[in-house]
Amino acid sequence: MGGASMKISKVEVRRYRGDTKAPYVAEILLVNVATDGDILGAGFASAPPGMGAIFRQLIEKLLAPQILGADPRLTEDLWERMHGDAIPRRGGEGIVRVCLAAIDMALWDIKGKALSVPVSKLLGGHRDLIPTYANCAHHMPPDELAERAASYVAKGHKALKIRGTRSFVTPDEATERVRQVRAAIGPDVRLMVDVNGSWDVDTAIQQLKKWEPYDVYWLEEPVPPADIPGYAQVRARAGSTYIVGGEQHAGLLEFRTLIEQGHVDIVQPNALITGGITDWLRIHAFATAKGVPISPWDLQMIHIHMAAGLPNVKWIEYFMADNSLLEFQTKLFTGPFIQEEVTDEGVFLRAPQEPGLGLALDEEMAERSLVQD
Incomplete structure (x- = not known):
């Protein structure tokens, strides 16, 4: 699987809500990136109060389209696409970095799973x-x-x-x-x-x-x-x-x-x-x-x-x-x-x-x- 062709087929987001008054982690958004090779990568983002729905929109509507159909193992290329092209003129800063991080984690998860090794290796x-x-x-x-x-x-x-x-x-x-x-x-x-x-x-x-x-x-x-x-x-x-x-x-x-x-x-x-x-x-x-x-x-x-x-x-x-x-x-x-x-x-x-x-x-x-x- 490590050397075979692989493409991103879908990006899905699920929201999990904890303490709505917690200043740092009121919600956690789990991001699943699916591939045509049946490998599913997972990452997550933490959202402060009132931001979960906004984070989901950013991930699904702006960031995900930048990577669909691409090889998930090309993490440098895909990071630059999401950061620089999704919202031009420095739009990839601030909370967009947090949303981008969730997808990036999922891509690294795929890379490790494709080789059957922990990301650390x-x-x-x-x-x-x-x-x-x-x-x-x-x-x-x-x-x-x-x-x-x-x-x-x-x-x-x-x-x-x-x-x-x-x-x-x-x-x-x-x-x-x-x-x-x-x-x-x-x-x-x-x-x-x-x-x-x-x-x-x-x-x-x-x-x-x-x-x-x-x-x-x-x-x-x-x-x-x-x-x-x-x-x-x-x-x-x-x-x-x-x-x-x-x-x-x-x-x-x-x-x-x-x-x-x-x-x-x-x-x-x-x-x-x-x-x-x-x-x-x-x-x-x-x-x-x-x-x-x-x-x-x-x-x-x-x-x-x-x-x-x-x-x-x-x-x-x-x-x-x-x-x-x-x-x-x-x-x-x-x-x-x-x-x-x-x-x-x-x-x-x-x-x-x-x-x-x-x-x-x-x-x-x-x-x-x-x-x-």
Whole structure:
């Protein structure tokens, strides 16, 4: 099947609705790309409240016609068609990248299935164990957050991330979170803090001074994504704390600017936000050439393939079942199969084994949440 002729015959979208008030994932759109070779590829997009129907229209009416009848294995060519031709004059940016990503994932899924190998093995390398850090961004009082963080450490985690975003806590409250979590997890666990671009330069610098006793490993998105000079100013005064960012950036140009002018220590491209695996690989190649490590944000079911098949992926972010931030996404997807391995160095995930991406839905959750258009 790998060398045989193959053409895309159909693109179908199904919408699954979770919490309609969830800011990030109110709906998930599953995109199935069918071929005349009887291989079905699957990808998905996450939609914020009120956007599911719009995403579906973009995928079915604008993007899908660009690829029907084409060879699904030509992912570079098809990405450029969807990004550049579907809506000319830079119309492929913004939410269109998210919709494009769902199709691009499905195309990579087809490529893996055609060769009966995981997508990770299409990328040229392999490692059995993928390092993780635990997302511990629970919205809890500091003492309860510290207790939850300690429970993660008791399960073997050696790195975890909490949240200090201004829309949820003040800078002083963020400091109290850091203080109590550090006391609970001890000195040997790496502690990261994410503020989702909600501070300005001065706030970030002053907070880092206050946090010096707590050995914060990284500060994530200290300033808004467009404030590239701000990134550079914070980095220059961050001392031993790494400055990381990129979860809200998209495309190679934005990441090139973030790396070359923002001087970030680690970048966090998200395959959904940037337009799929194809575009993510461009960012990975550039960051690697510049000696900047990658630690992608979210999407552990996709990023596990890149981390298994490529060098220079330091960690993937691990959302566990008790984390309500992306609860619907975590509950809807049962595949790829996630298998933990706890070592003295932390919690690792075993490389995926299923052909393609291995995406699978929980049947009961899917039936309950399916939107009947």
